[in-house]
Amino acid sequence: MVSGLINANPVVYEKKERRVRNSAPQFDEYAVEPIDQLEIFDILFLLLLLDIKDPEHPYSLEELKVITEDAIEVDNDRGYVRVTFTPTVEHCSMATVIGLCLRVKLMRSLPSRYKMDIRVAPGTHATEAAVNKQLNDKERVAAALENPNLVDMVDECLAPSYG
Amino acid sequence: MELLDANLELKEIQKLQGHTDRVWSLAWNPATAAADVPSVFASCSGDKTVRIWEESPSTRSWDCKAVLEETHTRTVRSCAWSPSGKLLATASFDATTAIWENVGGDFECVSTLEGHENEVKSVSWNASGSLLATCGRDKTVWIWEVMPGNEFDCIQVLQGHTQDVKMVQWHPTMDMLFSCSYDNTVKVWWSEDADGDWSCVQTLGESNNGHSSTVWSLAFNAKGDKLVTCSDDLSLKIWEADIIRMQSGDGYAPWNHMCTLSGYHDRTVFSVHWSRDGIIASGAADDAVRLFVESKDGSMNGPTYQLLLKKKAHDMDVNSVQWFPGEKRLLASASDDGTIKIWELASLA
Numbered sequence: 001m002v003s004g005l006i007n008a009n010p011v012v013y014e015k016k017e018r019r020v021r022n023s024a025p026q027f028d029e030y031a032v033e034p035i036d037q038l039e040i041f042d043i044l045f046l047l048l049l050l051d052i053k054d055p056e057h058p059y060s061l062e063e064l065k066v067i068t069e070d071a072i073e074v075d076n077d078r079g080y081v082r083v084t085f086t087p088t089v090e091h092c093s094m095a096t097v098i099g100l101c102l103r104v105k106l107m108r109s110l111p112s113r114y115k116m117d118i119r120v121a122p123g124t125h126a127t128e129a130a131v132n133k134q135l136n137d138k139e140r141v142a143a144a145l146e147n148p149n150l151v152d153m154v155d156e157c158l159a160p161s162y163g
Numbered sequence: 164m165e166l167l168d169a170n171l172e173l174k175e176i177q178k179l180q181g182h183t184d185r186v187w188s189l190a191w192n193p194a195t196a197a198a199d200v201p202s203v204f205a206s207c208s209g210d211k212t213v214r215i216w217e218e219s220p221s222t223r224s225w226d227c228k229a230v231l232e233e234t235h236t237r238t239v240r241s242c243a244w245s246p247s248g249k250l251l252a253t254a255s256f257d258a259t260t261a262i263w264e265n266v267g268g269d270f271e272c273v274s275t276l277e278g279h280e281n282e283v284k285s286v287s288w289n290a291s292g293s294l295l296a297t298c299g300r301d302k303t304v305w306i307w308e309v310m311p312g313n314e315f316d317c318i319q320v321l322q323g324h325t326q327d328v329k330m331v332q333w334h335p336t337m338d339m340l341f342s343c344s345y346d347n348t349v350k351v352w353w354s355e356d357a358d359g360d361w362s363c364v365q366t367l368g369e370s371n372n373g374h375s376s377t378v379w380s381l382a383f384n385a386k387g388d389k390l391v392t393c394s395d396d397l398s399l400k401i402w403e404a405d406i407i408r409m410q411s412g413d414g415y416a417p418w419n420h421m422c423t424l425s426g427y428h429d430r431t432v433f434s435v436h437w438s439r440d441g442i443i444a445s446g447a448a449d450d451a452v453r454l455f456v457e458s459k460d461g462s463m464n465g466p467t468y469q470l471l472l473k474k475k476a477h478d479m480d481v482n483s484v485q486w487f488p489g490e491k492r493l494l495a496s497a498s499d500d501g502t503i504k505i506w507e508l509a510s511l512a
Contacts, residue, residue: 028313112478112499112500113478113479114481115430115448115449133345133376133377137345137377137395138285138448138480139240139329140327140345142209142238142256143238143256143300144281146237146238146256
């Protein structure tokens with residue numbers, strides 16, 4: 001068990017109000033590129049991501065401003081996604097777990113052809129380069145995801161909240 | 164004819180399905196390289212199994228002959244045939260290396276090598292088949308001696324890498340071992356006398372023109388005087404050494420950086436392999452296979468290498484590329500998309 005939180009008093013921000021759209025976003029990898037697919041995808045993407053919780057707190061990563069809309073880059077033509085996240089504190093040892101949660105969420109939600117890079121926002125973590133390297137080494141990610149304890153933790157973070 | 168002028172293409176011969184997770188690695192059985200023998204290769208996967216594929220003499224296509232399962236309990240990361248082709252070694256994230264023997268068409272696990280603390284990532288036989296090397300996440304490289312009766316004794320644990328070791332590879336003719344790592348370096352392990360201890364005699368790192376990120380794989384040319392390495396830094400690097408001097412017993416001759424092939428790959432280069440006739444193949448996270456050849460009309464600084472062709476080979480990352488060891492110019496590729504493809508390098512019709 002965790003004895004003492006790493007960040008006991010996080011700043012909690014209000015959830016951003018969702019953009020209103022006329023029709024439900026759809027994503028069909030065989031469909032001809034719709035004109036505003038990028039935007040639709042962006043919204044869909046946020047919906048997928050924002051319920052991920054901080055491993056330490058009951059707040060979602062959005063409420064903690066770990067993930068913001070601006071931090072998600074999508075290039076549909078190349079099938080490329082980049083998420084930049086901001087750990088709540090500079091020495092946050094949970095950064096790799098948060099990053100792993102983001103990666104797993106994307107892996108489970110996106111078509112397999114998508115390439116993804118998960119990164120810590122520049123200057124927001126003491127061991128930024130090490131965290132980035134680990135999160136983007138697919139062999140280490142694969143090994144981590146065979147660790148039942150870690151998978152439980154990730155699943156808990158990704159569990160939907162019914163609040 | 165010069166390869167560069169030959170107008171070649173990589174033609175897909177066959178797509179092999181069967182693995183239910185990403186295919187990490189594959190290895191051709193060297194004993195099946197002759198023209199009159201059906202060729203065989205092994206593949207290993209995140210589905211915890213190893214598959215053996217054999218060429219059918221009538222249809223010239225490869226069929227799955229055996230599935231080696233229920234031995235490894237986690238991802239099987241790499242596999243390697245002994246030089247005689249009689250034994251297959253498989254390295255797994257379950258911290259073990261298994262040795263399999265083909266007994267009348269059935270593959271039996273005849274030995275399990277334990278010792279690494281956690282994930283074993285690579286396994287390699289030396290040229291004579293008397294030694295085996297393994298490496299893993301515990302930052303160590305182990306050398307095992309092959310004893311009679313399928314016994315394997317660990318004779319040395321090599322420490323020096325500061326991060327997990329991604330791959331080990333013996334030199335094709337000499338008992339010189341190479342390891343590459345998440346610590347961005349390649350280390351060369353060498354023993355001055357036949358029964359002595361191996362020690363690290365050289366580290367190919369960023370300060371001597373080496374890689375600036377994880378080194379995933381390495382391969383030798385047929386003569387063994389050149390080495391190619393590939394990395395997360397999106398480049399390939401070619402190194403050369405005075406192999407004649409080493410073979411004549413005049414001691415270790417260092418490997419020197421010869422050239423860097425950069426600007427070709429967009430994402431991590433996971434695998435590299437050198438064909439018998441000098442073609443370098445690379446497999447990368449951009450789903451493509453690239454082929455490079457030496458261009459003779461290089462500068463005064465010696466030979467340079469240039470791109471022969473690029474082929475989008477799979478729907479997902481290419482994890483391993485391996486040339487067939489026989490006469491035919493066949494290349495096998497393994498991918499995150501769960502498939503293996505066999506390609507033939509042929510003239511454009």
